[in-house]
Amino acid sequence: MNRRQGRPFSMMPHCYYEGYLEKRSFKDKKSRRLWTCLCGNRLYFFNDKRDTDYIEKMDLTGPITITDDNTVDCNLDAAKLNLQTKDSDIKFSAPNAEARELWKGFIQSVSELSVPSMLNLLPGQMLMLEEVVKKEKERLRNVQQSSLSIDVELAKEMPDCFHPVSRTEAELLLERQFTRGNLLLRPNRNGTGFAVSTREEMNGPIFKHYLVSRKQDNSFTIEVDTPVACASLHDVVVYFSEATEGALMPLAREETYEQNISYIGLDNENGEKMVRGASMHLTLPTQQPKPALPSEDREENVYMNNSQPESKTAEKSQKTPTPAPRKFPPPPSPAAANRSTHTTEPRCKTHLDNHGQTISELRLRFEKKAKCAD
Template identity: 50%
Template sequence: MAAAPVKHRLGPGGPLTQLPPCYYEGYLEKRGPKEKASKRLWTCLCGNTLYFFNNAKDTHYVEKLELGGFVSLKDDCSRDRNLEAARLILRMKDGETKLTAPNLESRELWKGFLYSVIDLNVPSCLTLLPGQLQMLKEVVEKERSRRRTRTPTRAPPSPLSVPLVGEIPACFRPVSRTEAEVLLERHPDCGNMLLRPGRDGCSLAVTTRQDLNGSVFRHYRVTQRDQGGYVIDVENPIPCATLHEVIDALVEKTAGTLQPFLLEEPYEENITYVTANDENGEHMLHTAPTSPLPKAPALPPKQDRWCSSPCLDLLLQIDVFSHHLCHPLPPTQ
């Protein structure tokens, strides 16, 4: 379970720089990209940023790591002097940070909280208890609410202000330039080119990623023409009738090196629901039964109303016998 949240964590400037709400905290050993040795620091996940303090009682952090440039989070299976310790590799756009949790259970919880504030979804790939999953669900809701209510210094242009014409390609994503780079780097097997809104809100852009001793990103502006269609704004502009032709033109110009980014979102395989225990109030996650639906009872086969049956045959024989009794045949001559 998480430690009690810190209510008043401050930045170097004092009360005017109070930090976002703390979702999870505890001691971690941290070694940044340029650090030669690990440091044991009290670590707080406040909002979508990790803040590091010298100890649990300090109110002013000494380092912070914003998670906006997140790329991946992986277990580090290398051995440690402390056999109970469990390592993590947190890869960001500007390098890797190695974190060491006290034990495996603590590492799973850290991963759960980190994924929850980064993806704004409860991760389904971790081994956690129902109560811990409920905690993560509450963190996701709080972080979503925090991001909706905070006032940005400059409102970014809405993707909806882009007047798209015609069918939209599947590789279109309503993301910023930075978010597009993170998506392409996190999912290299899903393609390396996506279409997104431009910064000015009146144009579009194509972001691409390729490997050349590391990730190489390129951004191309796509504008609409007054007479209809689109133009890829390069040195020799490339006119295209539709957005699909924009993507096809870039694939063709690069001999297939660039491929549309198609990320398949995972779907649940089972139906789950949460119930509360009336005695202790604890919430439990249940999986609905997967038995097939009962089949409707089969109707009896249709029969021709003129078809014979044993009872009908018997009635006919009785009727013929009665007819002969009442109307005997005349004697033969």
């Protein structure tokens, strides 16, 4: 590939492939031989390979269709192809069939971000396409990151007429708010820079859009026939206003807030809609008391509050959803009392029976009755 000196590569993505192509659209009467460069996902056309300024460009984003054109040409070696995008339908003529296959491969690779399989190319040429796909994916990733994270310093210095809207939304906004201004600054479609949208009246509304690119030193350039360099976005807005003698005025953002709460309601007398003020004397609901526990849960809580065992582990192990009244075993027989050599004191000595006596007192009474029986 021939490299040229003086081409402003900083204004265009990396060049993947280039060469002469004969270009003809449906509105052209004859084809033109142009030096064509595939930079990023766009085709740039130059009158000559030594030129530094392109005359046309074609966007390859979105679905495209590229097919061979087998019609006979006066140049028997030429190989034709048809390229159809969402915006245009162009006929190209490559110098030969090999060049046509390479153009098809490069165009489809950057558009679809994958190497096409149905191509008649050598293994080395297929490796070239794989490398181009990697570079284009990396470029798009960097573009997306830069568009999503605008520098904090740059965001603070945004003019008041900056609106984060698309081209169509900008036209609608200028149409609705034409009394407040007719110029706004917005992000461009690719997210790599900005654009200025304007609206003027001449037998109807006229909308225009200007590209504003950002340079590596954070300066800006208005991309017109004679590019205009500006130090900041504020200078871009000022230049448009001063260069047009005040005909273009920035549309500032409005961030007003209502001071009173109102709503649209019906009039009680005639039933017509009217603006009504919200009642400002309402009392906010206080915290509601906790609902009362069911009877079973209350009995359980009373029982648990009255009983204070020494060991919490025993209390957890013996806890039941609905405790039954305590029942004491019948007095042991004399034989069982004689065989019993070990008496176990109850863990809880604070529980009272129905007569208000402790368990230990009852046990002593049972032992005395057993001795009397003997």
